[in-house]
Amino acid sequence: MSVAGLWNEGRAVVENLTLTAGEPTRTVGSDDARLVVLGHCLAAEAELADCLRTVTRTRRLDANSSAWPGCYSLAVLFPHELLLLTDPVGQFPWYLAPVPGGQWFGSSAVDLALRAGARVDRDRLAMVIACDDVLGLADNGTEFAGVRRLPVGSAVTVNSSGISVTPCGGLDVGVENNSDDAAERLRESLVRAIDARTGNGRPITGDFSGGIDSSTLLLLALRAGVPVSGFTFQNSDIEAEDDLVWARHFAAQAPGLTHHSVVATDEELPYQILSGPGEQPHPAALAAGPLRARLRLARDHGSTHLVGEGGDLVLGAPPAYLADLARQGEWAALWQHCLRWGRVRQCSPLSLLRRALAVGRVSRRQALRALATEIVLAAPARDRTAWHLGAIGYWEQPRGRWLTRRARTDLADHVHALADDRQADPADGLGVADAVTLSQLRTQVVAERAVRATGREFGVDVHAPYLDSDVVRACLALPAWRRADPAVAKPLLRTALTGLVPDSVLTRTTKGNYVRGAYAGVRRAAPALRGLLAEPVAADHGLLDPVPVRAVLDSAVQGLPTPWRAFNQVLAVELWLRDLTAKGLLR
Known part of the structure; x- marks a missing residue:
């Protein structure tokens, strides 16, 4: 309520x-x-x-x-x-x-x-x-x-x-130096989170993508002896079947788990439902098709549904942690991590090292002032198309050119004010990656709010245990640079749950890729999206210059590289404003 x-x-x-x-x-x-x-x-x-x-x-x-x-x-x-x-x-x-x-x-x-x-x-x-x-x-x-x-x-x-x-009772970020102690806190808090949800003996359902996060939750739930059903979304025409293969492999090791494959249709592709995102403008609703398909089946098997949202965020670390390794003087670790990231991203480890050193030398106040300049000029201070230039930093490249001139100027003034007001800066004293993590947590909870709203449509109460207060406290108490290891997926969770969850679950190193589905969805929804951007309400409010956004849409339809998160954010704002208009909140 x-x-x-x-x-x-x-x-x-x-x-x-x-x-x-x-x-x-x-x-x-x-x-x-x-x-x-x-x-x-x-x-x-x-x-x-x-x-x-x-x-x-x-x-x-x-x-x-x-x-x-x-x-x-x-x-x-x-x-x-x-x-x-x-x-x-x-x-x-x-x-x-x-x-x-x-x-x-x-x-x-x-x-x-x-x-x-x-x-x-x-x-x-x-x-x-x-x-x-x-x-x-x-x-x-x-x-x-x-x-x-x-x-x-x-x-x-x-x-x-x-x-x-x-x-009162806030998060103490980056205060724990012992990884083993943090892992023990995580083990206790996560087990407690699952036990509290299974203690009433009622059936549990959950996402079962075959990834570490969601699979771990359902395997922990099995310990309570309650009926547990896992749902894996399957679209063999669009995505690789890697997730489904792993989900079946994990299910075979978990007697008592009922595994369901949810076969996709084109209606579940992104952008097929262009409705208001709800409480806040967030793009989660644009790609809710797979979630809706899972919940549509899950409601017949239970009323509490577990999702792995937040796991990537609190258990891992953003690539900006490389700048913190430089600040800490962890030179051997920094070089080893640059080598491993270079292999993963197929880029030069020297480029990663130079970027980490450069960001590590810049204070947040300096970065904020540079950000304000980028916004008002509607152009980046430097080309950030290379992965490491966008990923290793305080934030992503701003999309100032998508705003009107007045909106850019006003926003830049706000950024300058934040740079000048040290007392108002919640990132003061934090590492670069810890500040990035808190920012991502802020947007993650908005996405989870949209997920819960979708669950209510189907009479299902959706829970994200990785976003429980004590679980987040346990994870974020350890500095981000101590949570990171390019050679091991989520080492903190692996240490915490060894012995409770099969090693094969905790050691999976691959992750599903859903970009092909985004391209297929945007092509299928292109007429509706073009109609949305033809006369956007956001432009009427003096916010949006729709011309560059339309160009991004055209590029996406052609299969060209696309800034998906930024593009989706614009669509979310437009849909949110239209929803408010329908509710009579815009005058």
């Missing part, structure tokens, strides 16, 4: 609390207080009742209030006070929107914008189009002016004295 309530300052009461269809929600009430749990909280009802009694007595939410497995945010409503606790990962955010005489609070920015009469924030959408991977740039903003997301890992008090925000 979505949650919305109004804090009325004049009367000093919380009123108009409503629960509507949306994210998973639980409530517990007493004579003078009410606890609302938003998200995947795997605590028993008695534990929630104990929590409410404790908070009623102490009048505070703290880290002890979020010690249960899962990932969730809390709200406690008293007659004269509102307490909010946000999850440390950002999966289930709380939002605030001021109105005359009070504050709306809730779990949906779109819902609060409608209630508060907020308008779309053009600068925020420009950031989403051009440089959505810059940590700290409007992190606690939303796509609506005046509606703000409360910081992750925070305790918030709203009363007659005002609003106070205190860090």
Whole structure:
């Protein structure tokens, strides 16, 4: 359910609390207080009742209030006070929107914008189009002016004295130096996450791609003795069958696992469903066909579905970690990693080394100022077509040329402001790759929100255990450069689960390639996509210059190299704006 309530300052009461269809929600009430749990909280009802009694007595939410497995945010409503606790990962955010005489609070920015009469924030959408991977740039903003997301890992008090925000239970990134200790924490937290979801004895379903992440989750679930069904998407006409071969191999080693192959049709290709992406403009909905096909079958076998989303992010490291190896003076490791990456990417290890050294010498403030210049000039400071130039850095190449001149100028001003305000920079003191990881985590949880929404269409509760609070804490406590090994896939998970999961699962080194499906989908949907970009709403709002975006579409249809993530982000913004227009939120 979505949650919305109004804090009325004049009367000093919380009123108009409503629960509507949306994210998973639980409530517990007493004579003078009410606890609302938003998200995947795997605590028993008695534990929630104990929590409410404790908070009623102490009048505070703290880290002890979020010690249960899962990932969730809390709200406690008293007659004269509102307490909010946000999850440390950002999966289930709380939002605030001021109105005359009070504050709306809730779990949906779109819902609060409608209630508060907020308008779309053009600068925020420009950031989403051009440089959505810059940590700290409007992190606690939303796509609506005046509606703000409360910081992750925070305790918030709203009363007659005002609003106070205190860090509480957040992520401690890069503080662990012992890989074995981090692996032990990961083992404990991941086993606890799965046990909590299987403890009721009900059947479990899940994605079973044959990859390390999803396969591991279902094999851990089998330990509980509950019925477990895995679903592998199969499109032999488009993709290599590598995933299906591995999935069948793993299933043969797992008595008790029921394996289903989901045969694809052209309707499941990317871009076949051009609908609004939901709460935020994210491209996950553009390629939801395989997920929908799996869930359509999975709903007949269980109501809790496990997915491996987030595994690549928290268990691995972005290539930017090479710059951190240079900063740490780990010269032998840096050269060995450059050699291995060079073989994988078929590029010169010397080029990788030079890029790592160059990025390692640049401060984030310097990088932000260079980014602002690239945006306003609508051209990169240097050619980043080579893989290592785009992958080893603080962020990807910005898409400034896709914005109008005014939108570029305004966005560049925001980037300059972030560079000048050290106190507002959440990446201050972090390694390059750790900052990149946190930025990717921010977008990953938005994608997972879209996945959960798709699950609700089929009556299935979709869970991503790798995005549970304790699992993310265990992984990200280890610096990214210590999580990386080009010779071993996800070494942290391998160390953590050896003995619990077959070695063949933990040692798979290949990964499915889905690019051919993207090209097939864009060709099939080309007429609809051209219609979408013929008169885009984003251009009407002074955001988008559609000419270069249309050129990217034409190149993709011809099978030429395509910046898929950036292109999909533009489509997501356009579809999101059209959806708001249909809802009457755009005037």
